[in-house]
Amino acid sequence: MTDESINITSVEEVLTANDAALTEEEIYEKSKFSLETENLCVSFHGREAISDINSKFRKHSITAIIGPSGCGKSTFLRALNFMHDLTPGALVSGSIKIHGKDISEYDMTDVRRRVGMVFQKPNPFPTMSIYENVSAGLTLYKRHKRKELDEIVERALVHAGLWEETKDRLKVSAMALSGGQQQRLCIARTLAINPEIILFDEPTSALDPISTSRIEETLHTLKKDYTIIIVTHNMQQASRLSDYTSFFFLGKLIEHGKTRTIFTSPKNTLTEEYIIGKFG
Numbered sequence: 001m002t003d004e005s006i007n008i009t010s011v012e013e014v015l016t017a018n019d020a021a022l023t024e025e026e027i028y029e030k031s032k033f034s035l036e037t038e039n040l041c042v043s044f045h046g047r048e049a050i051s052d053i054n055s056k057f058r059k060h061s062i063t064a065i066i067g068p069s070g071c072g073k074s075t076f077l078r079a080l081n082f083m084h085d086l087t088p089g090a091l092v093s094g095s096i097k098i099h100g101k102d103i104s105e106y107d108m109t110d111v112r113r114r115v116g117m118v119f120q121k122p123n124p125f126p127t128m129s130i131y132e133n134v135s136a137g138l139t140l141y142k143r144h145k146r147k148e149l150d151e152i153v154e155r156a157l158v159h160a161g162l163w164e165e166t167k168d169r170l171k172v173s174a175m176a177l178s179g180g181q182q183q184r185l186c187i188a189r190t191l192a193i194n195p196e197i198i199l200f201d202e203p204t205s206a207l208d209p210i211s212t213s214r215i216e217e218t219l220h221t222l223k224k225d226y227t228i229i230i231v232t233h234n235m236q237q238a239s240r241l242s243d244y245t246s247f248f249f250l251g252k253l254i255e256h257g258k259t260r261t262i263f264t265s266p267k268n269t270l271t272e273e274y275i276i277g278k279f280g
Contacts, residue, residue: 033099034059034227035080035115035197040094042072042079044087049075050251053094057197057244062219062228064238064259067248068280073231076248077199080229081115082108098197109140116190120202122182124174124189131170133185137193152192159225160188161218180211187218198222200230204237216241235275239263247271 033056040053050072057063065073075084082103084090096103098114106114124133134153138144144152153170157163162184166177174185183203190198200219204212219228219241232238238245238259245262247255247270255262255271266272274280 032058035099035229036097037080038095038097040076040079040096041092042075042084043091045089048251050079050248053253055246055253055256057227057229059227060223060225061243062223062230062241063244063246064242065229065231065246065248066233066235066238066274067254068274069233071248072251073248074201075251077117077201077229077231080197080199081117082111083117113137113140113193114195115197115199116193116195117199117201118183118186118190118203120205122179122186122206124177124182124185126173126175128174129171130166130174130177130185133174134188134192137189140193153188156188156192159191159218159222160184161214161221162188178211180207180214183207183211183215184218187215187222191222195226197227197229200228202231202233205233212237235263247274249274 036056037053041051042049053076065077067073078084079092080096084092085108098106098111103111125136128136131153134156135149138149138152154163154167157166162181165181166172166185169176174182177185187198187203204215207215216237219230222228223243230242232241242259244257245259246253247262247266247268249270255266255268257267262271263275266275
């Protein structure tokens, strides 16, 4: 398997000798990749779910992860922000690096801040208002003055494409929103803590076409500032939304490359057969 984003010079090799004095944030800005895995394996009670996943994700891009049900897509996604750490019987091996630093070197709370996640079904906190939902994660990291909090909430809702629809009812329960609005609220809640990478696990599978379109527009806007990785079963969505595509099958990364190449001239027969609908 060949791919322009695999086997590329590592972050450490890209940096010059003078870069030793750079801060972590400056190193992140200098590198091309915000996230990478090496020989990543995840098993549950001794049964392997994914194995030897080697991948790199470019900054300011959207990568779609495709493949049939049960092939390890969501398992891989959840491994990227330590979600298997508390799962009984789960064993994770290999390396996950966030802008060149192994994930094990971070505090778990810091990982959650750097790598946000939006799930398949909208999960707003039912007893909280729209405002409280967006600001909920901020208290985990530091105290904010009310004015600062107001600015963060507004900015997050604007970036999630929800501000105009909610600015006059921020004190209303989040459960009063439609399904598509709730999903954008969950995106705003993630944005509020200022992550670097955002993981999406089939975020539009339960939504109508109009809500799906709004979410996709939001993701296109967000990639200017974030690295986005999205699991999707929708081939049309993957082709129109993503810059890069990874195809998983039976727990293996079969092929990864530019989305246009994957969908028009894949190198692996399995990839081609899945995309044209021969299985899956």
